[in-house]
Amino acid sequence: MSNMRRMKLTGSYEAPIGTTMYVVNTGDWRYQRPVTIAGKCRKCGLCSLYCPTGSRYEEANAFATDLRYCKGCGICANECGAAAIAMVEEIRT
Numbered sequence: 381m382s383n384m385r386r387m388k389l390t391g392s393y394e395a396p397i398g399t400t401m402y403v404v405n406t407g408d409w410r411y412q413r414p415v416t417i418a419g420k421c422r423k424c425g426l427c428s429l430y431c432p433t434g435s436r437y438e439e440a441n442a443f444a445t446d447l448r449y450c451k452g453c454g455i456c457a458n459e460c461g462a463a464a465i466a467m468v469e470e471i472r473t
């Protein structure tokens with residue numbers, strides 16, 4: 381079975397070049413999630429630059445995570461110089 385068939389596809393659309401593009405909620409792959417410790421976040425944006433899924437975004441007091449696409453790789457936590465991101469186990473109900 382190809383990797384494409386194993387992924388959960390949440391939708392598709394026709395791209396301008398005539399190819400069918402698929403929407404994949406990469407957040408479904410996650411077994412751990414990043415939690416920002418707001419008091420430590422310096423809002424430097426480094427986590428956003430390194431995130432491979434573009435899931436980190438700026439809020440009023442700290443950077444946060446779009447959990448629809450965060451795949452839990454932990455790169456943001458590893459790169460944060462302020463130790464403002466903790467990786468915690470994902471609990472799915």
Ligand code: SF4
Pocket residue numbers: 416420421422423424425426427428442443459460461462463464465
């Ligand atoms: S890298 Fe760390 S300190 Fe910088 S914005 Fe991200 S969470 Fe905040």
Ligand code: SF4
Pocket residue numbers: 413414430431432433434435436445449450451452453454455456457
């Ligand atoms: S855990 Fe990985 S995918 Fe999720 S926000 Fe951090 S860098 Fe991005």
